[in-house]
Amino acid sequence: MPIDTNLAPSSGAAHWERRARLLAAEINAGWWLSSWLPTALAIGLAGTFALLWARWQALELVPFAWGAIGVALVLAAVAAWFQSRPRFVSVASARVLLEERLGLHARLSSAAAGVGDWPGRRIDLDGRWPVRIRATRPVMLLAMVGAMLAAAMVIPVADAGAFRRRAIEAPADAEIVSKWVDELRREEAIDERSASEVNDRIEAILERPRDAWYEHATLEAAGTLREQTAAELAALARNLAAAERAAADLAAAPSGTASSEKHRDSQALAAAARQLALGGMRPAGDAGTKLGKEAAEALADLSPEQLRELAAALRANRSKLKAALARAANFDLAALGPDSDCEACQPCGTCQECREGKPCKKGACAACNRAGRGGISRGPGEAPMKAGKEEDIGATRRELVTAPTDVERSAAGELLDVVDAEHAVDESAYAGLQAGGTIAPSADGGGPSRVDNLLPREQDAVRRFFK
Amino acid sequence: MKPPALLPLDDAQARHAAESIGRLRRALQGVLFGQNDLIDLVIVGVLARGHVLLEGLPGLGKTELVKGLARALDLKHKRVQFTPDLLPGDITGNPVLEEVDGRRTFAFQPGPVFANILLADEINRASPKTQSALLEAMQERCVTVMGQTHPLPSPFLVLATQNPIELEGTYPLPEAQLDRFLFKIDVPAASVETLERIVLEREIGIPPDVPCVLDTHALTTLQDEVRRVYMPPPVANFIARLVAATAPTNPLAAGVRYGASPRAALALSAAARARGLCQGRINASYEDVRAVALPVLRHRLVLDYGARLEGLTPDGIVARLLDAVPAHDKPLPTSLKAAKV
Numbered sequence: 001m002p003i004d005t006n007l008a009p010s011s012g013a014a015h016w017e018r019r020a021r022l023l024a025a026e027i028n029a030g031w032w033l034s035s036w037l038p039t040a041l042a043i044g045l046a047g048t049f050a051l052l053w054a055r056w057q058a059l060e061l062v063p064f065a066w067g068a069i070g071v072a073l074v075l076a077a078v079a080a081w082f083q084s085r086p087r088f089v090s091v092a093s094a095r096v097l098l099e100e101r102l103g104l105h106a107r108l109s110s111a112a113a114g115v116g117d118w119p120g121r122r123i124d125l126d127g128r129w130p131v132r133i134r135a136t137r138p139v140m141l142l143a144m145v146g147a148m149l150a151a152a153m154v155i156p157v158a159d160a161g162a163f164r165r166r167a168i169e170a171p172a173d174a175e176i177v178s179k180w181v182d183e184l185r186r187e188e189a190i191d192e193r194s195a196s197e198v199n200d201r202i203e204a205i206l207e208r209p210r211d212a213w214y215e216h217a218t219l220e221a222a223g224t225l226r227e228q229t230a231a232e233l234a235a236l237a238r239n240l241a242a243a244e245r246a247a248a249d250l251a252a253a254p255s256g257t258a259s260s261e262k263h264r265d266s267q268a269l270a271a272a273a274r275q276l277a278l279g280g281m282r283p284a285g286d287a288g289t290k291l292g293k294e295a296a297e298a299l300a301d302l303s304p305e306q307l308r309e310l311a312a313a314l315r316a317n318r319s320k321l322k323a324a325l326a327r328a329a330n331f332d333l334a335a336l337g338p339d340s341d342c343e344a345c346q347p348c349g350t351c352q353e354c355r356e357g358k359p360c361k362k363g364a365c366a367a368c369n370r371a372g373r374g375g376i377s378r379g380p381g382e383a384p385m386k387a388g389k390e391e392d393i394g395a396t397r398r399e400l401v402t403a404p405t406d407v408e409r410s411a412a413g414e415l416l417d418v419v420d421a422e423h424a425v426d427e428s429a430y431a432g433l434q435a436g437g438t439i440a441p442s443a444d445g446g447g448p449s450r451v452d453n454l455l456p457r458e459q460d461a462v463r464r465f466f467k
Numbered sequence: 468m469k470p471p472a473l474l475p476l477d478d479a480q481a482r483h484a485a486e487s488i489g490r491l492r493r494a495l496q497g498v499l500f501g502q503n504d505l506i507d508l509v510i511v512g513v514l515a516r517g518h519v520l521l522e523g524l525p526g527l528g529k530t531e532l533v534k535g536l537a538r539a540l541d542l543k544h545k546r547v548q549f550t551p552d553l554l555p556g557d558i559t560g561n562p563v564l565e566e567v568d569g570r571r572t573f574a575f576q577p578g579p580v581f582a583n584i585l586l587a588d589e590i591n592r593a594s595p596k597t598q599s600a601l602l603e604a605m606q607e608r609c610v611t612v613m614g615q616t617h618p619l620p621s622p623f624l625v626l627a628t629q630n631p632i633e634l635e636g637t638y639p640l641p642e643a644q645l646d647r648f649l650f651k652i653d654v655p656a657a658s659v660e661t662l663e664r665i666v667l668e669r670e671i672g673i674p675p676d677v678p679c680v681l682d683t684h685a686l687t688t689l690q691d692e693v694r695r696v697y698m699p700p701p702v703a704n705f706i707a708r709l710v711a712a713t714a715p716t717n718p719l720a721a722g723v724r725y726g727a728s729p730r731a732a733l734a735l736s737a738a739a740r741a742r743g744l745c746q747g748r749i750n751a752s753y754e755d756v757r758a759v760a761l762p763v764l765r766h767r768l769v770l771d772y773g774a775r776l777e778g779l780t781p782d783g784i785v786a787r788l789l790d791a792v793p794a795h796d797k798p799l800p801t802s803l804k805a806a807k808v
Contacts, residue, residue, distance in 0.1 A: 030800035105752035
């Protein structure tokens with residue numbers, strides 16, 4: 001080992017102290033790295049997820065995520081420095097490593113203590129540095145962190161907004177019914193209790209897990225709700241029309257009319273009022289209030305003026321009903337019956353009704369003149385029904401019967417069940433109105449076939465069952 | 468009160484001392500062929516004022532080495548052949564009844580221990596009681612007989628030889644006495660080349676001619692200079708960690724029942740200083756400590772029964788400790804790799 005002993009001691013001291021400080025710094029950096037790298041890896045992992053989350057949520061958050069990662073790395077570096085500080089080596093310890101590696105026989109330590117001279121500067125240090133850096137592990141860890149963060153910026157990430165837009169929507173039928181109820185409420189066409197009942201049914205369907213909203217059972221329940229609500233609204237419209245007609249008839253009856261006829265008219269009005277009270281949908285506003293107040297017997301004692309007011313209120317309620325459902329869309333307005341304001345209906349001027357000032361039935365349009373709208377002339381007795389072709393059946397019935405399009409999955413009862421719909425009346429057998437509005441209750445063909453024929457107690461039982 | 472600090476040596480003094488020691492080494496190399504390491508250790512032991520225990524089979528030249536050392540240093544030496552019936556007084560000396568001027572008094576008759584170099588040959592053949600007679604002489608360098616203390620000449624050192632304890636008719640030395648030996652040196656068998664040289668250059672019954680290379684004063688000076696060899700704090704720290712590592716609680720010292728004592732640390736320090744001076748240096752170093760650790764520690768480690776069953780030896784444990792205990796006191800991080808020294 002060539003030792004230059006001619007150099008001044010101070011020169012050697014500076015040289016070796018500098019080397020010792022360098023070595024100590026290198027070792028301490030190693031300790032710091034050992035402490036910092038695992039944390040950096042964890043921060044890199046968390047930062048990767050943070051970047052992915054930021055890109056998913058909104059691109060504006062990405063710079064903040066980068067900032068947070070940088071701050072976390074810096075804080076971790078500071079914490080690692082404090083954590084590894086107890087393991088840091090001093091310059092004296094580094095001197096020991098140097099003198100042992102270079103075979104200086106503790107000469108550096110002795111010289112530092114003032115005993116003997118410092119070794120010369122010409123000691124060859126090439127390849128004899130006391131420590132070698134194992135760069136593989138730190139470099140790999142840092143590369144891993146960088147790769148993770150880079151991957152977080154490169155990996156395609158969907159927009160959270162798009163994800164939210166793809167959120168599962170409620171079944172269409174439930175939405176439609178909800179819209180009907182909203183419009184009806186806004187128009188005040190039905191009473192609040194009826195609207196709440198329908199809303200409760202909608203909520204019962206939507207309370208199911210979103211994933212189950214498009215299962216067969218849910219869709220079927222929503223469809224049934226829509227059909228049931230439509231049928232109830234149609235029944236409400238019919239009952240309003242029947243009550244209006246009965247009130248108008250009663251009001252238009254001349255003063256000399258026989259008491260038996262007036263009694264029949266009042267009975268019809270009372271029946272209509274009862275139907276309105278028992279229906280799934282009840283009218284709101286004046287019509288409902290007025291009909292609810294009057295007893296069936298008292299209806300006959302109403303003055304013509306009062307009866308006209310009642311008729312007007314019922315007509316107004318029906319108009320609201322129709323207007324609300326027209327706005328809500330997805331409702332077959334034809335199911336509500338003919339509109340009294342129908343322009344297609346023109347008085348013929350020859351029939352008894354025209355002569356008596358009543359609404360003409362001969363000149364009514366096809367919709368207004370349909371069977372079951374009070375124009376049945378057969379009776380008293382059973383309605384002469386016949387089994388017609390499917391296309392002859394009313395639209396509502398056809399829809400109901402053919403609704404389960406997937407025959408493979410349909411139970412036999414779904415195709416052959418008795419549905420809440422109109423009778424398939426042989427309309428060709430219609431021969432004009434003979435005794436409209438005077439049909440005995442035992443032969444009120446054309447009315448609701450199932451529910452309306454049940455006793456009130458039975459109707460309540462059925463309603464409770466379906467509820 | 469703290470003793471006054473010794474003035475450290477300078478390089479010139481160290482070089483001069485190394486030259487003197489070199490002459491002694493060469494003189495002994497003319498006595499004992501092929502045992503340079505043994506000779507170096509014996510010289511280190513003498514310079515460190517320590518007692519040396521030589522262990523080896525008979526006929527390996529132990530006695531010749533001691534005789535040669537005494538002649539090379541011009542020291543008075545005595546030889547005692549330890550036997551089972553040897554009594555303590557046979558070593559220390561006995562009071563003898565004398566008549567002087569008509570009065571009978573006990574006069575102390577010094578034993579063979581009163582010499583500069585005492586060769587205790589086959590020390591483990593004597594009974595423990597007789598072995599213990601050397602305790603005071605080795606530690607206090609004086610002998611007390613009948614309440615009277617008699618100082619031993621200076622320098623005084625015991626060079627004992629012993630046969631391996633597995634041989635019949637031997638008594639193991641007590642730990643207290645073993646601890647007083649600075650070194651326990653295993654004398655290896657001679658190699659073929661050494662034997663050939665012995666055959667060519669020696670004859671039975673004719674002692675080798677050994678020149679006197681140092682006188683008593685020079686030896687004492689050298690021993691004083693050993694004390695002035697600087698012990699750097701990192702080296703002292705290394706000695707302390709090495710000795711502490713022999714504790715049975717240390718996993719590295721598994722199998723050790725009793726570890727080395729603080730006297731072992733002092734012995735390591737003195738031996739390392741002496742070795743440093745032998746090499747012409749003004750300070751002790753880690754290399755010196757490593758070189759003398761085995762002869763200093765091997766007889767101070769008491770192994771447990773399990774370790775003996777497993778075939779562990781003190782030499783193996785010391786070697787393991789030397790590998791495991793680094794010169795620097797703090798570990799290196801895993802991201803750095805210590806270069807092989």
